Amino acid sequence: MEQETKELRKAGLKVTHPRMRILQIFEDEDARHLTAEDIYKRLLADQEDIGLATVYRVLTQFEAAGIVVKHNFEGGQAVYELDRGKHHDHMIDVDSGKVIEFVSEEIERLQHEIAARHGYVIEDHSLVLYVRPKKGAK
Numbered sequence: 001m002e003q004e005t006k007e008l009r010k011a012g013l014k015v016t017h018p019r020m021r022i023l024q025i026f027e028d029e030d031a032r033h034l035t036a037e038d039i040y041k042r043l044l045a046d047q048e049d050i051g052l053a054t055v056y057r058v059l060t061q062f063e064a065a066g067i068v069v070k071h072n073f074e075g076g077q078a079v080y081e082l083d084r085g086k087h088h089d090h091m092i093d094v095d096s097g098k099v100i101e102f103v104s105e106e107i108e109r110l111q112h113e114i115a116a117r118h119g120y121v122i123e124d125h126s127l128v129l130y131v132r133p134k135k136g137a138k
Contacts, residue, residue: 003027011065018050022058026068026082033071033079033099073099073128089127100131 004023008015025042026034036059040052059080062068068080073092079099089107091100107127115122 007067011062011067013061013065018054019058019061021046021048021050022055022062023067026080032081032101034081035077035079037077071126071128074130089129091129091131094130094132 004020004027005015007023008019013019021043022039025039029042031038036052036055039059040050040055043050043055059068059070063070063080066083069083071079071081071090073079073090075094076092076097086103087108088101088103091102092098093100111125111127112122
């Protein structure tokens, strides 16, 4: 709880019960990418009296404060993940919707080389690969 309180205060947000609970859900969940509905269902399961509108409002505040990153992957709902400051890219399994995080130094290097070749410096980027399991692969 102390860590969550520090994070909220550092972001300039008051420590409220809904903010604390939503932050705890991000910290506790195995799934790193959650929709607002996922969070709401977890709150309901824990018998919390926090509405879906409040969940959306808190997520918007967290995004503005840099606590979470919002992703709008094609064909799906917006998903949120804690912003831990480490860059990574994503693969989306188009059959299951599963989100897979990965880091590739080679891809990062190539992107910078390509930008430099065209006279640019990368300020920020997002790479999302939409994938399907190979036939016969598990």
